[in-house]
Amino acid sequence: MLIAMLYGLLNLVGCTDAQNRSIVVSSKENGAVTLDSVTRVEMGRAEFACNESRSGKCYYTVFHEGAEVRRFTLVAAEHRRMDGLPAGFDQCVSTDEGHVSPSCKPVKETPGA
DSSP states (O other): OHHHHHHHHHHHTTOSOTTOEEEEEEEEETTEEEEEEEEEEETTEEEEEEEEETTSEEEEEEEETTEEEEEEEEETTEEEEEEOOOTTOEEEEESSOSOBOTTSOBOOOOTTO
């Protein structure tokens, strides 16, 4: 309880890290939602939520300093909490499975690689 109160006080005066943030990814095609994902990061814990996806799944890739840290899939309406991700991580989320670059562009996979 004391730690939570101290963190709240530090947050009020702007002394906490920039790790507290929300990442919203949403897209529509012809008026229909094709992807709706929200990631909330608070006190070093990330919660990923796949609210809707035209494929029924959200494919996530987490990057840190340009390197892939983790890949995972959530079905629509599923969410997942994760601890231990690097501060300031980046993410890509897609309705399609496959490798992506840190700029979220699809990467062609070479056979045998």
